[in-house]
């Protein structure tokens with residue numbers, strides 16, 4: 374089947390919806406193709422917290438912040454291997470993107486902030502229910518309201534170019550129909566390649582099949598493959614991030630870890646000792662966990678932190694599952710909780726005593742934990758066993774500040790835009806938590822805006 378549209382968006386995750394909605398509201402005729410039977414991608418299964426410097430909740434809490442500070446944090450967190458121009462675009466437009474999600478898409482942000490690892494201040498907004506379901510549900514509803522067709526079960530396979538190298542369309546395979554779309558502009562928002570083990574190994578042989586993944590099965594780097602065939606340049610492909618706190622049996626990211634991002638947990642090893650800053654970078658924490666006994670860690674929270682992190686409210690199903698799977702224990706005393714996992718109980722008690730003294734003093738001389746809002750002293754206690762899994766692929770197609778895809782000679786590939794995890798260079802070696810939602814929303818909107826012109 375042949376169709377002609379102004380803009381074809383490939384991939385219905387957070388970046389794709391932001392691009393499609395923006396292009397459509399600018400008057401373009403837009404269509405989205407999505408290879409999975411449902412929309413959402415990794416955005417849907419993420420916590421979807423959103424780093425927004427200078428936001429309204431910071432103002433109420435008296436937290437001083439700026440786009441410059443966020444940009445600095447992104448660069449430091451990415452070992453300065455980020456493209457500073459793209460970093461600036463994300464940081465400068467992050468707050469506007471969060472407001473756009475709120476005001477145009479009706480996303481509800483909770484009335485609290487989270488403190489994500491590697492940020493120098495608390496700046497991350499939490500979507501209702503602390504999951505990407507809120508973002509995708511609202512964006513999808515907006516796209517529907519605007520009359521943007523969304524073809525599910527339809528996999529883009531190849532970009533079409535003319536004799537000058539300009540992208541003029543895309544081929545896609547539906548369940549029963551093959552499509553040839555002709556378009557003024559194509560936007561790639563196909564996400565990363567965390568679920569493509571071969572591609573992972575090609576760029577980092579250590580990230581092989583032994584490492585589980587938090588990713589949607591759709592994250593196979595299709596956009597990277599298609600763009601490469603039309604000459605796109607790739608950057609940062611070797612930087613593959615693991616998330617420290619995942620299900621050691623399936624790789625699923627554990628929302629229980631929200632408690633850490635509110636500051637309420639300590640993480641220990643089987644010997645009952647802390648070994649890393651709980652609000653450190655994801656790569657640093659992951660590597661530290663891999664070095665511990667059994668390559669796992671144990672995350673402890675007390676009832677007070679458990680309640681304040683809204684774990685029961687937001688993530689009841691996960692808590693039930695973890696308990697049944699023997700990956701979580703709730704016990705009246707620290708000793709009992711430790712014994713469940715064979716953790717050294719005496720050491721754990723000492724660790725908690727020390728930690729509580731740091732909370733009181735306001736400094737952590739061991740690991741410099743940057744936020745310690747409460748002691749761990751109110752039973753019952755909860756411990757979850759966790760391990761790192763592949764989470765985010767920092768590398769991908771190179772873009773410029775207009776979200777245009779760059780070719781191997783440094784020029785622009787006309788007719789081709791990209792946004793979201795499919796792109797590379799924005800996060801350097803390591804993406805900080807809650808920066809992805811800012812990135813995909815900001816660059817999704819830029820791609821949509823430019824592709825609709």
Ligand code: ADP
Nearest residue numbers: 384386387388408414415416529564591793794
């Ligand atoms: P981002 O955060 O960058 O938006 P996501 O992982 O949330 O990335 O979304 C990417 C979406 O793209 C997923 O829903 C995925 O299934 C879809 N996708 C990936 N490859 C293709 C393809 N070849 N054709 C159509 N959709 C694709």
